[in-house]
Amino acid sequence: MSLQEKFSQELKAAMKAKDTERMGAIRILIGEFARQSEKVVDDDQVIAIIKKLIKSERELLGHQGQEGSSFLTIMEGYLPQQANEEEIRAWIVANVDFSTFANKMQAMKPIMTHFGSSVDGNTVKKILQTF
Numbered sequence: 001m002s003l004q005e006k007f008s009q010e011l012k013a014a015m016k017a018k019d020t021e022r023m024g025a026i027r028i029l030i031g032e033f034a035r036q037s038e039k040v041v042d043d044d045q046v047i048a049i050i051k052k053l054i055k056s057e058r059e060l061l062g063h064q065g066q067e068g069s070s071f072l073t074i075m076e077g078y079l080p081q082q083a084n085e086e087e088i089r090a091w092i093v094a095n096v097d098f099s100t101f102a103n104k105m106q107a108m109k110p111i112m113t114h115f116g117s118s119v120d121g122n123t124v125k126k127i128l129q130t131f
Contacts, residue, residue, distance in 0.1 A: 003046040025074040
């Protein structure tokens with residue numbers, strides 16, 4: 001089952017449970033799916049959409065001076081398990097030869113390719129700045 005189909009199931013479950021906050025969050029997400037050029041969105045695109053919504057919500061909360069929201073909590077719960085800094089750092093030490101790059105930031109591409117959606121680019125950037 002694709003993630004897009006999973007969210008249709010999640011919406012039905014939230015409606016049965018009368019969980020209005022989860023229903024609202026999933027409806028926003030499904031609305032974003034409908035705005036895409038393709039009818040069927042693959043799992044990587046779903047994760048990218050969720051990340052975009054999280055980023056947008058954080059910016060909005062930052063402007064309002066707030067820390068978090070139920071929408072943010074719900075959306076973060078749908079993201080795959082994120083790799084922690086120690087895992088990223090260990091992989092970089094074992095697999096990246098910085099002498100092959102003109103600068104450290106060029107190493108982001110192989111790191112992001114390896115970890116995929118389980119890392120945030122800002123986290124990788126912060127780690128690379130410490131090398």
